[in-house]
Amino acid sequence: MSSSSFSKGNHILIVDDDPAVIEGCSRVLGRMGCHCLTLQDLEGEGEPFDIVLTDMSMPRDELLNALEHLKEQTPSATVVLFLTCPTVRAAIEAIKRGDFVPLHRPLHPEEIKAMFERLAPAEDQRPELKGGERIVGTSPALIKVLKTIKKVAPSNANVLLLGESGTGKELMARTIHLNSTRCDGPFIPVDCASLPETLLESELFGYERGAFTGALSTRPGIFEYANGGTIFLDEVGELSPSLQAKLLRVLQERQFRRVGGRQLIQVDVRVISATNQDLIQAVRDGRFRKDLYYRLNVVPIHLPPLRERKEDIKPLVRHFLRYFSQRDHRPLREVSQAAMELLERYPWPGNVRELQNVMERAVSLAEGEVILPEDLPEEVRKGRVPPIEDEIPLDLPFEEAKERWIELFERRYLRELLERTGGNISQAARMAGVNRKTIHRLLKKHGLHKGRSLTL
Known part of the structure; x- marks a missing residue:
């Protein structure tokens, strides 16, 4: 089915001249998690809708024209027809011509529910998750992620979220927290790439009075504030070697010292981390500790990019x-x-x-x-991506062709991004929805320079 499929959260337009039908359908579908719009005619204005239930007892040509008009207004909607004797022939013709689904009168709650369950695609098996309504989509790749979250959330295992910038890593981390036994505790996100090393250390672990100039009083760190809850370390691959060592101790011993302090502080914190880097390669290059990688990577979850x-x-x-x-x-x-x-x-x-x-x-x-x-x-x-057949030989193995295509796309995207921003890294990062370090890392990866004309 090319149009909208049923899932919880669908907006459903009900068009019928019988208030009892509207009320009954709204009640049944409301219990299934749908939002029902009860407009009395097809010309009414309202929110965008995904599925339409309608009974239109009108002559054949008028019915077909009205349905076509409805599909033009909302081409992605699925139309469910209440079939009554005068309109059966026209409805059958409509079903042959487009995305129209029959539902026979008299209507019963079980039949309505069964119809909408049949509209659901086979892969739409989204698990029930607290906070899951904020995660939009029913693709197999997304459902695989949600099923993994459902399994891992109740445990205390550390989770490593992997994926490109903008794939929703913080949203997924928060969903894990909401479905864990720590859901009543704090959830504190930290962007490891946004702060200098010394400031990040004091933010994470706190500091004692007199630890440095300006430390006029003792201040607890984020790990202490997150005690009994979850801390989310975004861009964990950007941590310096010294901070990696200190984080490793927290994960191993569940204790640490504040900056300038001697006393060991015990904490009970679950760590969810995220990165858009290849941490395995970073370990090979000596930029990331292998022991820390294994501590963070107890349960890895790959978040697919939107193009997948x-x-x-x-x-x-x-x-x-x-x-x-x-x-x-x-x-x-x-x-x-x-x-x-x-x-x-x-x-x-x-x-x-x-x-x-x-x-x-x-x-x-x-x-x-x-x-x-x-x-x-x-x-x-x-569009900015050239046709793949013009750039990448299609006789390559799939993974190699995919890797070369992504590399080509990154180079072209970076070149045009920096041309539009005049080489301004901060502006380029804002336009791309990533941080400055990511832009610098990609420039280095592809051997590009912001200060001169970029070529492929």
Whole structure:
């Protein structure tokens, strides 16, 4: 099925002239976790919807025209028809022509539930997770991640989240915490790449009065504040060797000393860490301690980039459309078919974070009720990745071809990013949705320089 499939959180439009039918369907679907919109006719204005239930007892040609109009307004929606005798022939023709699903009268709660369960794709087996409603998507790659989270969350095992910037590592870490036995304790995220080494050490471990100039009083560190809960160390691959050694002691002994202190402080903290680096290569290069890597990597979870879960782009777009249009009080209802095709075709190097930024921009710029291609950034409209068949031989093994394609894309993306920002690393990092260290690391990896013309 090419259109929307049923999942919890769907927005469902119910169109019927019988209030009892609307009330009954809303009650059944509400218990299944859906949001029901009860508009009385197809011309009514409301939120974007995923699935439509409708009974339209009208002549054949009028019914077909109305259904086609509905699909033009919301091309991604699945339409479920309540079949009554006068409209059976027209409904059968509609089903042959498009994405329309029959549901026979009289309606029973069990039949409604069974119908929507049949609409669910086979891979849509999302586990129940506290806080899981914030994670949008039903792709097999995402569901695999959520199932792993469901298994590992109740334990105290350290988790290492691996993946590119913008794939939602902090959101996944928070979800693990919410579904753990520590859910009533604190969850404290730390960006290891954003602070200098000395400041990060005092933030993590605290300091004693007089430990350094300006230390006028004793201050506990984040590990103490996180006692009984979870600490999330983002960009853990950026830690200096001395901080790696101190973190290793916390993981092994569950104790540490504040900066300038002598007393050992005991803590009970679960550590979830994340990185977009290849830590195995960093271990080989001597940049990351092997013993620390094994302590952090008890349960590794790889978060797929958005380009590997393209099925989730459309529901993410609709999610951000709802959120930003409601936040900004804009009457936006839908993304046009042409704009959606551009969004689905773009490779999203900044992943979900970049898509979120693009949708926020589009909602701000859109003049009507529908987001159009001209509301999207130039790079999304034009695309920046050359056809793979023009650049990479397709007779290579899959993994090698994939690695070379990603390398080519990174080089082209960096070159054009720095051309647009005039070589300004800070601005480039903001536009790409990554930190400065990531830009510097990728420049070094590909032998590129910000101060001169970049060539492939």
